[in-house]
Amino acid sequence: MSLLAFVLIIISAFMHATWNYLAKRSNGGFAFVWLYTAISATVYAPFVIFLLIYQNISIGWLEIGFIAGSAIIHLGYALTLQNGYKIGDLSLIYPVARGTGPMLVAIIAVFIYDEQLSPAGIMGIILIILSVFIITGGLRVLKQSAAIMPLGYGFLIGIMIAGYTLLDKGAVSVFLISPLLLNYGSILGQLILLSPYARSHWKDVRSDWKSHRKEAIGVGVLNPLAYILVLTTMVFTPVSYVAPVREVSILIGAIMGMVLLSEGFGLRRIVAAGIMVIGIVAIALS
Template sequence: MSFLALTLIVISAFMHATWNYLAKRSEGGYAFVWLYMMITLVVFAPFVIGLLIFRNVQIGWLELGFMLGSALIHLAYSLLLQKGYKVGDFSLVYPVCRGTGPLIVTIAAVFIYDEKLTTTGVIGIALITGSIFVITGGMEAIRKANTFIPLLYGMLIGVMIASYTLLDKGAVSVAMMSPLMLIYGSIVAQAIILSLFVFRSFEDVRHEWRHHKKEAIGVGILNQFAYVLVLTAMTFTPVSYVAPVREMSILIGTIMGTRMLSEGFGPRRIVAAGTMVAGVIAVAVQ
């Protein structure tokens, strides 16, 4: 992996952990997701206009198909993430979903994009899997109802992460789409779909704006900017490298959850998150 790709991904990881922390502080739901998406559309509109003016951007049926597919998966991911943060600790749901996603991506990329997985990569996957088990508290935690449900949400969110990562990798590296155009088109589609639900109770949007304005603005900016950096790295780096390394955000997110949100089991989860980081690094250097 090149130094440029690594730099982009590390910066993205800090942004990603920060916006997830902000999302946890909100009340979540359709209203908050729609609100931060509208902020994204406004903030990134000048960049998209500039791209259309100064670059020869092609938008055909293939590109529209990628945008719609990405939108549907990202929308499912966003809503599941908000629900997961409602039913479970940030420092539990976040590491599980961010650890499960790259695990699936790394294996799937071998078959979809013909990427190679070495012995070092297999060791990394084992470290990731073991860390997820430790973070969730092992079999004792699984038997507890208040942990089992958040665990399931974390794993399902991880499946969504893997799905949009693999699809978007094809869009930017095979179809050669602009990362910014892919993301913006996806957000437009998501906002339209969500509007069908939000407008039935627009008072929820007003409530979120009054009480979680800063969080919505923060998520609206950092969420997509972080992903633009990741997609840019994907244009010249194998996805089986990018997906694991961006999970450096796991350690950052776990520390935020245990220290800033006063969530329990801090030391154990932080140690396990560190092991997970070691695992994703092993996968990245394969």
């Protein structure tokens, strides 16, 4: 993995953990998702207009198909994530989701994109997945009935993460669709799909804007930017490496949950964090 790819992913990880913290703090649902999606569409519109005018980019049925598919999966991911955060801790759901996703990506990418993993890369991926397992409490957490539902949400979100990661990897690296265009098109698609609900529940939208304006703006700005950096990295880096390394955001998110949301951390998660760092270094050096 190149130094540029590594730096872009680490910056993206900080942004990703931050917007997930803001989303968790909002405790919002459909209305909040529509709100931050509308903000994203507004903030990034000038950049997309500039791209279309000066890059002479054509949009055909292939591009529309990828954008529509990405929008549907991302919307399902966003809504499921918000529902999960209503019933479970950020420091539990976030690691499970972000650990399941790259594990599936690393396995499937070998078959879909014919990616080759070095021994160091394989070891790094295994260590990251192991660290996620430790962070979430391992098999012991399954004995806690209150954790079953959050874990279910975490695994479901992880499957969606793998879905849109693999789809978007093909879009930007195989069919060379602009990362900014792909992400913005997905945002517009989500906004269109959610607008009928927002219109019929406008009181909820106004209430979320009044109570969680800062969180909505933060998510609206950071969510697309974090993913644009990842998409850009996937243009020249195997997705089986990109997906696991960006999960350093798990460590950042767990620390945020501990410090800002008063969620427990403990020795177990400190050990897991150390294993994750070793895994990330192994992939970076591979």
